[in-house]
Ligand SMILES: Nc1nc2c(ncn2[C@@H]2O[C@H](COP(=O)(O)OP(=O)(O)OP(=O)(O)O)[C@@H](O)[C@H]2O)c(=O)[nH]1
């Protein structure tokens with residue numbers, strides 16, 4: 001079994017920027033063991049005053065749009081400016097594949113060797129909600145360790161964009177030129193979440209198409225209702241090969257940061273995110289507690305069979321389930 005240290009050990013190591021300790025603390029956060037979880041919470045509490053000082057950026061887009069490649073270019077640029085960058089991922093598919101950002105580490109070759117960058121693959125989780133919760137805590141640990149830019153990559157699968165949008169200050173949507181919205185799996189909803197759009201691979205033969213797409217998307221975005229933050233999402237073109245768009249994006253991020261810090265929207269957004277986090281965690285825990293009651297599975301099986309057959313309505317079925325404690329009263333199901 002792995003050795004555990006007292007909470008101070010982790011907290012002190014993190015606050016001095018020690019990578020090994022940071023990684024160990026993240027492993028605690030990701031652990032499903034109750035004692036690890038308790039230790040993780042103690043560590044988080046200790047470092048909490050040192051969190052919140054980074055720019056939190058979410059990046060999404062369909063598989064193959066160029067997220068990893070762009071992060072490699074953008075991240076290298078940022079560390080060149082003296083920033084400390086952490087790259088995290090929310091990947092609902094990683095439970096099956098064992099962490100796709102792991103494979104990405106090889107794609108982010110330069111960045112993974114960069115001493116001012118820290119790449120952490122998505123935790124394998126039982127649910128998207130669980131993965132999101134752990135990524136939030138990991139983000140706080142990274143902030144306490146001194147990372148001032150946090151990039152969270154997610155592939156546009158399921159609701160993962162919404163989860164990531166709910167933990168960042170700035171949400172960037174990468175898109176391909178000429179691929180068609182349907183092809184990109186882009187529900188209108190995702191575009192509405194974006195603080196900026198970046199048309200990727202704007203190089204070689206693709207340049208002209210990328211420029212056209214930029215104008216088209218900019219026009220499309222004008223039709224969306226204003227966000228209320230005073231920010232109008234710009235559309236840029238970019239290329240990881242030529243470096244186009246990299247510096248522009250950083251400039252836009254800073255403008256956004258400045259605006260939303262001045263007008264109070266960044267604080268408001270973070271406060272709302274914290275509340276949403278709390279509520280979703282509470283919901284998860286309640287659900288977990290409920291379904292993990294002894295005998296629950298059997299009771300559910302019986303009730304669901306009756307509901308399916310139409311002999312019991314969902315209303316009374318739920319009532320029955322909530323009213324009786326399976327531990328004390330199982331007689332009626334036997
Ligand atoms: N020409 C060109 N090709 C690019 C650019 N960026 C990425 N690519 C290529 O596009 C392919 C996909 O890039 P990735 O960065 O792996 O895409 P991704 O969005 O991270 O994909 P997933 O991790 O599968 O979701 C790779 O073959 C890259 O070499 C670019 O700026 N220009």
Ligand SMILES: [Mg+2]
Nearest residue numbers: 067068069104
């Ligand atoms: Mg990738």
